[in-house]
Amino acid sequence: TPPAAELKGRKFPHDFIWGIGTSAYQIEGGWNASGKGESIWDHLTHTYPEKIVDQTNGDISSDSYHQWQRDVQMVRDLNVHVYRFSISWTRIMPGGYMNKVNNEGIRYYSDLINELLHYNITPMVTIYHWDLPQRLQELGGWTNPEIIPVFKDYARLLFEMYGDRVKIWTTINEPWHICEFGYGVDYMAPSYNYPGIPNYLCAHNLLKTHAEVVHMYRDKYQQLQKGKIGITMDTSWMEPKTDSDDDREASERALQFYLGWFAHPIFSKRGNYPQIMFDRIHNLSKEQGFTRSRLPEFTADEIRRIRGTADFFGLNSYTTKRVTKNDHNNSKNFPVPSFSHDMGVVEDQDPNWTGSGSSWLKVVPKGMYNLIMWIVREYNNPPIIVTENGVSDNGGLADYGRVDYLNSYLSAILDAIEDGANVQGYTYWSLMDSYEWKVGYTEKFGLYHVDFNHPNRTRTPKVAAKVYAQICKTNTIDWTYRPTLDEFQIN
Numbered sequence: 001t002p003p004a005a006e007l008k009g010r011k012f013p014h015d016f017i018w019g020i021g022t023s024a025y026q027i028e029g030g031w032n033a034s035g036k037g038e039s040i041w042d043h044l045t046h047t048y049p050e051k052i053v054d055q056t057n058g059d060i061s062s063d064s065y066h067q068w069q070r071d072v073q074m075v076r077d078l079n080v081h082v083y084r085f086s087i088s089w090t091r092i093m094p095g096g097y098m099n100k101v102n103n104e105g106i107r108y109y110s111d112l113i114n115e116l117l118h119y120n121i122t123p124m125v126t127i128y129h130w131d132l133p134q135r136l137q138e139l140g141g142w143t144n145p146e147i148i149p150v151f152k153d154y155a156r157l158l159f160e161m162y163g164d165r166v167k168i169w170t171t172i173n174e175p176w177h178i179c180e181f182g183y184g185v186d187y188m189a190p191s192y193n194y195p196g197i198p199n200y201l202c203a204h205n206l207l208k209t210h211a212e213v214v215h216m217y218r219d220k221y222q223q224l225q226k227g228k229i230g231i232t233m234d235t236s237w238m239e240p241k242t243d244s245d246d247d248r249e250a251s252e253r254a255l256q257f258y259l260g261w262f263a264h265p266i267f268s269k270r271g272n273y274p275q276i277m278f279d280r281i282h283n284l285s286k287e288q289g290f291t292r293s294r295l296p297e298f299t300a301d302e303i304r305r306i307r308g309t310a311d312f313f314g315l316n317s318y319t320t321k322r323v324t325k326n327d328h329n330n331s332k333n334f335p336v337p338s339f340s341h342d343m344g345v346v347e348d349q350d351p352n353w354t355g356s357g358s359s360w361l362k363v364v365p366k367g368m369y370n371l372i373m374w375i376v377r378e379y380n381n382p383p384i385i386v387t388e389n390g391v392s393d394n395g396g397l398a399d400y401g402r403v404d405y406l407n408s409y410l411s412a413i414l415d416a417i418e419d420g421a422n423v424q425g426y427t428y429w430s431l432m433d434s435y436e437w438k439v440g441y442t443e444k445f446g447l448y449h450v451d452f453n454h455p456n457r458t459r460t461p462k463v464a465a466k467v468y469a470q471i472c473k474t475n476t477i478d479w480t481y482r483p484t485l486d487e488f489q490i491n
């Protein structure tokens, strides 16, 4: 909690954009409703339920496929300007290809967009939030360059269908998680566990895909539709464990590997992958007996084609890690080759940091300030939208831990703004409790509670929903505002 002087009334810029976020696989359910095709998350959770902590899946989840009007009501009650949601590729094109388009799916998102606009809420669409068509994964998914033209066809259809009404687009959510957690280790679908090679192929194709979609939007749609398009990347803040040179270098190296991998090709003056990644992976690949670097190389034309392909820097960040150099005295035996071995750091968390409902998520607001100022310096103060930030617990409506997280992380973001960072908006994660990927329904991120044991998936506002609604209405942080459950009805 800040000093008494700052308890009330810290104001955000008058034009600051407030929002709330969700993603298709996590909230919709209707996994095979009205012609929807199988995604890699449908496939993973149906084929390997043991890979999910509570052996659940998103077949129904929060049932937003049927409850979307209630969802829009909840968004309205939060007084936000923007609703960030993603479109399910297989609800639009069941097999991923353009040869079969599902009109029921087209209509679902059109109805949602119209409902949002009816209540003056701006739709912010994520084109891809991890739910790849399973049929495309059977061709190698993101490791196969075939995905570039196929994804472009999918994005073109969305621009054609919704671009008259959708004015903020994000191509892809969290490339790092898609490529390293999906194709490097087996944390997420498609759950490869093939360290150090397919993750870099995935990233190479993903960056080219992103660039082709942005060029298409800019060449064919942006003049007429007047929207913005960007990408959302993610990292924790990487705090040096001590102020030794080794630890400070480890911190910088970790940020280049986690964030620079995707941000440097798009947002840096030079473009291309970060030099430290290029050098380390090139040298290690040679030592390991590979004839070429495991990090694919862009041609000069590709570097130019990818550089500058974003109107804003979408940032997802939740927490902080401590890092030290991975050497003989604290060496961790990472698989060789692997992303972690290439990066060469050991991560941990300070046991004194406040915890949450997730083991990886500690509450360290200063880390958000440090990360934003690092991006300001590294990429020449790009327009940033914090597209995801939030905290988990294990349930309950009296979520005062979430109230404290919200106030402290927003204070850190406001500190960064007051120190010159061009942060233009914030979409809190998440609107409601939903499917939390590998941990199923065991960790809750929602401002609204969802009753997963009831067929109606009843939504109930938590205390933090009321606090966030107040922040969005007044544009102000007020630490003294801590409503009790019985004293408020949000609607």
Ligand SMILES: O=S(=O)(O)CCCN1CCN(CCO[C@@H]2O[C@H](CO)[C@@H](O)[C@H](O)[C@H]2O)CC1
Pocket (backbone or CB within 6 Å): 023, 026, 173, 174, 177, 234, 316, 359, 360, 388, 429, 436, 445
């Ligand atoms: O202990 S470990 O480090 O081995 C496992 C880490 C597990 N990760 C942590 C990061 N998390 C954030 C990315 O996930 C983002 O954040 C939200 C909350 O997770 C998700 O609901 C969103 O869909 C996603 O965009 C995804 C799961």
